[in-house]
Amino acid sequence: MAYSGEPILAADLLFRPEHSLIDQSLHSRLGEETTNGDGFGVGWYGEGTEPAVYKSIEPAWNDENLREIARQVRTPMLLAHVRTSTGTPVQRSNCHPFRHGRWLWMHNGVLHGFHEMRRELLLAVDPALFLDMEGSTDSEMLFYLALTFGLVDDPFAAVARAVGLVEEVGRTHGVENPVQMTVATTDGESLWVFRYSSERHSRSLFFSTEIATLRALHPEVEALQELGGDTRFVVSEPLRDLEGAWNEVPESSAGRVGPGGDEIRPFAPITPT
Amino acid sequence: MAYSGEPILAADLLFRPEHSLIDQSLHSRLGEETTNGDGFGVGWYGEGTEPAVYKSIEPAWNDENLREIARQVRTPMLLAHVRTSTGTPVQRSNCHPFRHGRWLWMHNGVLHGFHEMRRELLLAVDPALFLDMEGSTDSEMLFYLALTFGLVDDPFAAVARAVGLVEEVGRTHGVENPVQMTVATTDGESLWVFRYSSERHSRSLFFSTEIATLRALHPEVEALQELGGDTRFVVSEPLRDLEGAWNEVPESSAGRVGPGGDEIRPFAPITPT
Amino acid sequence: MAYSGEPILAADLLFRPEHSLIDQSLHSRLGEETTNGDGFGVGWYGEGTEPAVYKSIEPAWNDENLREIARQVRTPMLLAHVRTSTGTPVQRSNCHPFRHGRWLWMHNGVLHGFHEMRRELLLAVDPALFLDMEGSTDSEMLFYLALTFGLVDDPFAAVARAVGLVEEVGRTHGVENPVQMTVATTDGESLWVFRYSSERHSRSLFFSTEIATLRALHPEVEALQELGGDTRFVVSEPLRDLEGAWNEVPESSAGRVGPGGDEIRPFAPITPT
Amino acid sequence: MAYSGEPILAADLLFRPEHSLIDQSLHSRLGEETTNGDGFGVGWYGEGTEPAVYKSIEPAWNDENLREIARQVRTPMLLAHVRTSTGTPVQRSNCHPFRHGRWLWMHNGVLHGFHEMRRELLLAVDPALFLDMEGSTDSEMLFYLALTFGLVDDPFAAVARAVGLVEEVGRTHGVENPVQMTVATTDGESLWVFRYSSERHSRSLFFSTEIATLRALHPEVEALQELGGDTRFVVSEPLRDLEGAWNEVPESSAGRVGPGGDEIRPFAPITPT
Numbered sequence A, B, C, D: 001m002a003y004s005g006e007p008i009l010a011a012d013l014l015f016r017p018e019h020s021l022i023d024q025s026l027h028s029r030l031g032e033e034t035t036n037g038d039g040f041g042v043g044w045y046g047e048g049t050e051p052a053v054y055k056s057i058e059p060a061w062n063d064e065n066l067r068e069i070a071r072q073v074r075t076p077m078l079l080a081h082v083r084t085s086t087g088t089p090v091q092r093s094n095c096h097p098f099r100h101g102r103w104l105w106m107h108n109g110v111l112h113g114f115h116e117m118r119r120e121l122l123l124a125v126d127p128a129l130f131l132d133m134e135g136s137t138d139s140e141m142l143f144y145l146a147l148t149f150g151l152v153d154d155p156f157a158a159v160a161r162a163v164g165l166v167e168e169v170g171r172t173h174g175v176e177n178p179v180q181m182t183v184a185t186t187d188g189e190s191l192w193v194f195r196y197s198s199e200r201h202s203r204s205l206f207f208s209t210e211i212a213t214l215r216a217l218h219p220e221v222e223a224l225q226e227l228g229g230d231t232r233f234v235v236s237e238p239l240r241d242l243e244g245a246w247n248e249v250p251e252s253s254a255g256r257v258g259p260g261g262d263e264i265r266p267f268a269p270i271t272p273t
Helices: A010-014 A026-033 A064-070 A114-124 A138-148 A155-172 A211-217 A222-226 B010-014 B026-033 B064-070 B114-124 B138-148 B155-172 B211-217 B222-226 C010-014 C026-033 C064-070 C114-124 C138-148 C155-172 C211-217 C222-226 D010-014 D026-033 D064-070 D114-124 D138-148 D155-172 D211-217 D222-226
Strands: A002-009 A040-044 A052-056 A074-082 A098-100 A103-111 A179-186 A191-197 A206-208 A232-235 A246-248 A253-257 A263-266 B002-009 B040-044 B052-056 B074-082 B098-100 B103-111 B179-186 B191-197 B206-208 B232-235 B246-248 B253-257 B263-266 C002-009 C040-044 C052-056 C074-082 C098-100 C103-111 C179-186 C191-197 C206-208 C232-235 C246-248 C253-257 C263-266 D002-009 D040-044 D052-056 D074-082 D098-100 D103-111 D179-186 D191-197 D206-208 D232-235 D246-248 D253-257 D263-266
Touching (some): A002 A010, A002 A179, A002 A191, A010 A064, A040 A103, A052 A064, A052 C064, A074 A103, A103 A138, A114 A155, A138 A155, A138 A179, A155 A179, A155 A191, A155 A253, A211 A222, B002 B010, B010 B040, B010 B074, B040 B103, B052 D064, B064 D052, B074 B103, B103 B114, B103 B138, B114 B138, B114 B155, B138 B155, B155 B179, B155 B191, B191 B232, B211 B222, C002 C010, C002 C179, C002 C191, C010 C040, C010 C064, C010 C074, C040 C103, C052 C064, C074 C103, C098 C138, C103 C114, C103 C138, C114 C138, C138 C155, C155 C179, C155 C191, C155 C253, C191 C232, D002 D010, D010 D040, D010 D074, D040 D103, D052 D064, D074 D103, D074 D179, D098 D138, D103 D114, D114 D138, D114 D155, D138 D179, D155 D179, D155 D191, D155 D253, D211 D222
Antiparallel strands (some): A002 A074, A002 A232, A098 A103, A103 A179, A179 A191, A191 A253, A206 A232, A253 A263, B002 B074, B040 B052, B098 B103, B103 B179, B179 B191, B191 B253, B206 B232, C002 C074, C002 C232, C040 C052, C098 C103, C179 C191, C191 C253, C206 C246, C253 C263, D002 D074, D002 D232, D098 D103, D103 D179, D179 D191, D191 D253, D206 D232, D206 D246, D253 D263
16 A cells, blocks of 8 residues: 555554545454465655665564554655565565665565576676665565666666566566566655556556545545545555545556656566667 | 374474364464464473473464474374454463463453453462463463362363353453353363353364274275374364264363263353352 | 653664764663663654553664664653563563553562562552553552552652552562662653662662753763753663763652753652551 | 584573583573674474474574473484674574575674675575575575585585685675684584684684593583483583583684594685686
């Protein structure tokens, strides 16, 4: 889940769903989603120029420190992630969101054949960036490939090139459809999202409708009065059944939310030449 | 889950269900049962006269140390428990099974109104035993009340008196049906089980049929050849659909499994006089 | 360690000692102090009326979440504590500071004979407060006894009565010198400190000199320019060798720091009548 | 610490030093040694062909599960290690001993310049072995380089070639003395130890004298009667002041302990050609 908008108390996003567009608390959502809960993480922008991250391999719903922190932190941009391990160890350094400089990155999905491709992909990471990698997941690898290919300057192109490389390496290892991903990444100002899979059958991704529009549609919903006008949520599944609230990101698409307007555009991998 | 029988590798009980009567691994069972997994524990008899316990508040399915240990330990009596907190903190000292001397105790269920009754129940615990209590759960309280009332000498009577006391205290606090329990407890030789609730609508409890009988019924099931002749399982739900394998403990009953024969008998609380 | 003063970044207090009166980082201090480090905790006032607490049983110096949080939190009142267990389990609910409503409490020391006195002391806690106790330490017990005796209304008298009770109970159990304590407690406005032991040989306790005075004494020390004028530190040992910076709280004394002026006064237990 | 000899209860090695040659319990030793305790691990041979490992990033002296396990496990070969991180994350996958197949490996020391050399060393690891690496430490890297160079067949030569490679790579990065190591590694039968550093100023390493000799020297020491005749300890420092008990492994040496006799020989890196 990603939030972008007016500064808001993290606890309102994570634990008081009645104050948001999400009608289940983290507690119950985690309960439902994480029969295989293999760690979680929250990243946000607050004091200082770099985002903060809070990650743990204990179940989020039992993490009393998380509840304490969430009641103390206000932020205009928050990413929250629950991990389902696809084979790599359950340890803090493998929890999302990943951070590099001002950037946060989180990923739902999997690189099929990652175990076999890992060495080759690692060699493709900029040696200067390589030193900052701490974990062993496919998701962090994709992040560092995107950073290698210019994420900071042109997120759309950088992710397209990273995905193109993974598909190329996958081909040489006989992996049919190596990439299955939905990604959210941010520099604290804008939020970029990606929905793509090699077999063109990607996991779902939704973004929320402008608050002004929703208020007009649902004048009786109190939460909408409390949320700021710039509020944007991005989620894997529309968690509240509110007519007109959720818009699906189409298959093979990418988008940007933030100052200067939102946009959605087609996404296609760029194969290395 | 409780196992009593010939010494067996703990890993075969916990992680290799194809070798047992239970047709799902701990991994998948935990996945199913523990959307609210609030800690787990394993207790067993091995070296020395006192049982060993391994408990943790991290999810069992991610606990690599548990897998390592389970492959090193052989035991004729093992109890395994996954906790769902009913309000008390998630910490090691609140995980089952609880141990006192040679005894292990685990409990599925809840003492309704425990928060209100707790002080009064605590006062009923033998002051000499009181000092050994480490946690804050209703389950440990029930164990110490049973110990206070003579668990070591007569488990049936001791649990009946403990339950009778809780119901009495509940009445004075206006709690209608204070007790909902299935309990398994052992001294390493015999295994006692209890199924009871104040409203006479208790959680289910099953024990397994004698292995010789099962082998005759299902000569084609390999696992039955590998299991020892004294094998007994006690579980909350019959996890494998094998005809004739599982027998339900009736409502308001208690039983004993072990050397000298098995028995099941009616269970009724003994009200303090 | 306790800080009271202008709002300050927690990280500056905990991890950037060059910006404070304390000349060692938490990292190195913990390294020195905690060869027996049995958990730590930080409590502070920020958003909302109740203080927040962050506690853990993992070593503070390896706690990456703590570092993240400390860089995001500004507070005018912070308590930090490293625990050395005197026998009770190492678990989050036994870590200081303890919280009740708007109050925080932390304690260095020990109630000798606590194991034997525990049941009797527990009975002396207001039954309505009893329900909020979560841990099993002597320190939390002392806090709840003080709350029982009116901490919220008159901290000096309440602690005196709590200590008096413990000494009385100790006498009946043949414990010669039951109390050894330094305590810091706060409602977010004022900070109260206590130094007392039954044998009149208490652990040391120091508070810092007014910043204006220190600036005049040490115009060359930069940290003094950055600290606010209301800054007050309370520590067990003067961690920086800066002439005139630290003042010892005398044996058998109590004090208050906060708006309306500071005061130190003799402390004597009030024996129950 | 490494133990080789007659099967012994792990608890006697780790927690009952009066029964061994080591005169401090793990508890107190850890207290002394681990002001920077960044995780610990124990590896041993028991059931099955592969060794078991128990590792944790919580302090060993608070790990109640470790105490439980140690009282249940008998083993003829045990390695125990307390980690001091030299920069890589504190997580289970970075704790010693490392395991591959039947082999265990632990390392005290550091590869200077590891951050800069890491990518190049990683490329030197056999791609088939690379997939099994889970952590990010210099110690695991050295293990996998040794495996790459034939540890299973000729431990002396394999470690010499691994060290030679690291020194070569170090030279190209301008690292003056890249290697500082004492290593213990075993296949469950024999135990190999190495003491070496590029600057020929290595950390100390000691092995214990034959028990028969020690019994003759110290007929009054009871522990010597209880220990088996094949007992061998390897430690960083002679932890008990018993005359004649400890022998230093000389600078730039390697040794083997096990069936067929012990040997110590000079150690010199083999530079890649």
